[in-house]
Amino acid sequence: MAALTFSSIPIKTHVVTEKDDIVELTRKYTEGIAFPGDVIAVAKSVAAITQGRAVLPEKIRPGLIAKFVSRFPAKHGSLATPTAMQLAIREVGIFKILLGCAASIFGRLVGAKGYFYIVAGRELALIDDIAGTMWPYEKHIILGPREPEKIVRSILEATGVDAVIADVNDIKCVDILAATSPESKRTAKEALIDNPFGNDDQQTPIVVIKQQKS
Amino acid sequence: MAGQRFTQITNFWSDVFEKDGRQFSRVTIESTYPFSYQLNSSAANVKMLIRKALANIDYLRTEVYDGLINEFIVEQTEAKNVTAEIFLDCETPFTVDFSEGIPARTFIVFDRTRLYDIFSPLKIIIDPGHGGDDKGGTGPVDLLEKNVTLAMAGQTKIHLDKYGAQTLLTRKNDQNIPLRERFNLALSSKADLFISLHTNYDKNPEVKGLSVGYNPAAAGSEKLAGLIAKEVARKIKCDIREIKKDSRLTALKKISGVVVEPVTISNYVEEGLLRNPHLYEKVAFGIFNGIKGLFDG
Numbered sequence: 001m002a003a004l005t006f007s008s009i010p011i012k013t014h015v016v017t018e019k020d021d022i023v024e025l026t027r028k029y030t031e032g033i034a035f036p037g038d039v040i041a042v043a044k045s046v047a048a049i050t051q052g053r054a055v056l057p058e059k060i061r062p063g064l065i066a067k068f069v070s071r072f073p074a075k076h077g078s079l080a081t082p083t084a085m086q087l088a089i090r091e092v093g094i095f096k097i098l099l100g101c102a103a104s105i106f107g108r109l110v111g112a113k114g115y116f117y118i119v120a121g122r123e124l125a126l127i128d129d130i131a132g133t134m135w136p137y138e139k140h141i142i143l144g145p146r147e148p149e150k151i152v153r154s155i156l157e158a159t160g161v162d163a164v165i166a167d168v169n170d171i172k173c174v175d176i177l178a179a180t181s182p183e184s185k186r187t188a189k190e191a192l193i194d195n196p197f198g199n200d201d202q203q204t205p206i207v208v209i210k211q212q213k214s
Numbered sequence: 215m216a217g218q219r220f221t222q223i224t225n226f227w228s229d230v231f232e233k234d235g236r237q238f239s240r241v242t243i244e245s246t247y248p249f250s251y252q253l254n255s256s257a258a259n260v261k262m263l264i265r266k267a268l269a270n271i272d273y274l275r276t277e278v279y280d281g282l283i284n285e286f287i288v289e290q291t292e293a294k295n296v297t298a299e300i301f302l303d304c305e306t307p308f309t310v311d312f313s314e315g316i317p318a319r320t321f322i323v324f325d326r327t328r329l330y331d332i333f334s335p336l337k338i339i340i341d342p343g344h345g346g347d348d349k350g351g352t353g354p355v356d357l358l359e360k361n362v363t364l365a366m367a368g369q370t371k372i373h374l375d376k377y378g379a380q381t382l383l384t385r386k387n388d389q390n391i392p393l394r395e396r397f398n399l400a401l402s403s404k405a406d407l408f409i410s411l412h413t414n415y416d417k418n419p420e421v422k423g424l425s426v427g428y429n430p431a432a433a434g435s436e437k438l439a440g441l442i443a444k445e446v447a448r449k450i451k452c453d454i455r456e457i458k459k460d461s462r463l464t465a466l467k468k469i470s471g472v473v474v475e476p477v478t479i480s481n482y483v484e485e486g487l488l489r490n491p492h493l494y495e496k497v498a499f500g501i502f503n504g505i506k507g508l509f510d511g
Contacts, residue, residue: 007316010244012225014271029270032222033246057483075356076489081482130486131493135451138490139483204225210316 005212006191009033010204015136018052023154025050026163029206034161039184039209042155043197044126044167044177045133046205047145054140055087057130062086065094069101073116078129084141091143092121100124126167126177134203148178156180164188168195187211221247223269223296224317226288228278230326237326237376239282241300244317251320253310258302260322262310267296279448280499281506282306282326303510304328326377332509334378336407339400342367342383343412343473346390351415353485360388362479362488363411369498370409374505397465407438408463408471409501413479413488414455422481423453427460429471434508435463439472441507446476446500450493452484470508474501 011029026042034040048054062070062082070085079085089097100120107115117125126144133142145151148165155163162184167175174192179185191209198204225244230237245267252263269290277285286300300322311321342363344350350359364385371381382403384396400408414425424447428439436457443454455478463471476497477484487493 009246009317010225011270012227012274014274032268033224080355081486083482130483131488131490138487198227212316 006187007210007212008191008196009208009210010196010198011206011208012204013046013206015203016046016049016205018050018054020050022047022050022151023158026155026206027158030159030161030208034159034208036160037211038161039187039191039211040155040159040161040163041166041188041192041197041207041209042151042163043205044145044148044165044175045128045137045142047148047151047165048126048142049137051146053143053145054133054137055143056140057081057083060086060141063089065089065097069097072101072104078127078132078141079124081129084127084129087141087143088120088124088127091123091127096120134205145177152178152180166192166197168192168197170195220294221245221249221264221267221318223264223267223288225270226276226286226298228276228280228283228286230280232376237329239278239280239324239326241283241286241298241322243288243298243320243322245320246317248312248314248318249320255308257305260300260302260308262298262300262322263291264296264298266294268294269296277448279445279503281329281503282324298322329377329506332377332506333374336374336505336509337380337403337405338374338382338407338409338505339396339403339405340367340371340374340381340383341396341408341410342385343410344390345385345388348390351413351479353479353488354419354482355485357479357485357488359413359415359479362413362494364388365491366411366476366494366497369494370411370501373495373498373502393462394465400466400469400471405469407505408466408469409505410463410471410473411497412473412475413477413484414475415480416478417480419480419482421455422478422484423455424450424477425454425456425458425475427458427463427473427475429463429466429469430459430461431464432466432468432470435470435472438470438504438508442472442474442501442504445503445507446474446497449496449500449503450476450487452477476500 060083066086067082070082073079100116103119104116128142152163162180164179165177176185254261273289275287284301291297306324308324313319344360426439426443428435
């Protein structure tokens with residue numbers, strides 16, 4: 001039986017803003033490149049940017065609770081600054097954040113990690129703090145995209161091609177937020193492991209994955 | 215190579231790579247199929263006309279500034295033709311290469327040999343500021359200036375060493391070296407340049423941006439400071455806050471010396487930028503370009 005291999009075509013786009021529609025953007029840039037049987041992968045951050053979820057920190061005034069609570073998460077994480085924590089409070093409410101903190105303390109006592117996000121909301125793990133996204137958004141905090149399932153379904157309807165929204169980094173970590181089918185999710189997880197979205201100044205937020213028999 | 219199928223240009227970028235111990239600049243154009251093209255080159259300009267092609271973006275100008283390639287523009291010039299135009303610092307030999315596959319890749323490769331001619335005669339002292347019990351500034355979250363200066367200095371050394379510069383670090387690890395010893399290293403080794411790396415710190419958390427201080431006693435220092443400020447700012451896309459005389463550097467006597475503070479660590483946005491290792495590479499590239507500007511013809 002022939003094994004499947006994948007080829008990824010990263011697609012450079014214009015600088016995406018909240019004025020763009022993610023479905024139309026994806027349709028336009030994949031036209032003539034993606035066909036049924038392929039998978040279109042859209043970067044999580046770009047989906048969020050089109051939803052107006054890129055926030056300049058200067059526009060946020062952290063409250064006392066955000067300032068206090070932000071001292072506790074790991075310093076390399078995305079919620080270690082008062083501004084990012086204030087946005088987290090805005091996302092899920094102060095009650096969930098405080099419950100998450102209590103769960104986190106309990107987790108530390110029993111030697112387990114991740115309780116904060118389990119209780120406060122997994123969407124908070126999708127927040128990218130400053131320098132987490134490509135130019136010109138490197139000075140923004142990027143929240144996770146809203147309704148990713150709806151976005152991938154709409155892309156499928158507009159293009160006829162399976163779609164996923166993916167969060168990929170350079171340490172071979174691929175998180176699929178939404179997929180139009182379990183198979184497209186499996187394909188994307190395997191094909192995106194080397195981060196074909198690129199990083200930093202490369203503006204390739206869409207990747208077309210083509211399967212080949214070898 | 216003369217693919218006749220209609221192709222779509224999907225991606226293009228530039229990088230610097232090493233082959234057989236030599237450095238090259240490369241522009242890569244990715245497309246759905248290989249394409250046929252016509253090349254025109256003049257003094258510092260290479261123009262590739264790609265036939266039977268559609269670009270995914272009608273017009274895109276990409277800043278490179280790698281010391282050789284300044285920028286390139288990809289443009290849909292006619293209904294079925296695309297032009298890729300590369301603007302160079304000076305006339306440079308180049309080759310064109312291909313790799314088939316999905317996507318197909320076309321490489322325009324430029325020889326960076328002339329940069330060795332500029333850098334190999336230079337002796338450069340690279341000084342990571344602070345160290346040991348002298349932490350320097352502390353960011354609002356947790357970054358320490360002494361650590362980020364060491365990382366920036368390391369990247370700068372790597373960059374300059376590639377082109378044969380003779381570089382010396384004033385410290386290689388977390389130790390506090392007195393300023394006098396740092397300057398003495400430059401004087402005793404008869405260095406051409408002294409590049410000190412720091413970050414700014416200010417009690418006002420709103421203060422941000424790049425600052426470069428220079429040795430007012432050395433001819434060329436002010437020019438070097440201006441060039442480095444311009445090139446680093448262009449690379450990391452930040453504002454130049456100030457270029458100023460730094461009287462401490464007069465201890466270097468006639469050696470051109472600068473203190474480069476690419477960002478302000480006490481500003482929490484700029485502290486965040488320091489968490490991205492790509493920033494250090496960009497700062498190093500900016501310093502490299504600034505030095506090149508001073509010594510290039």
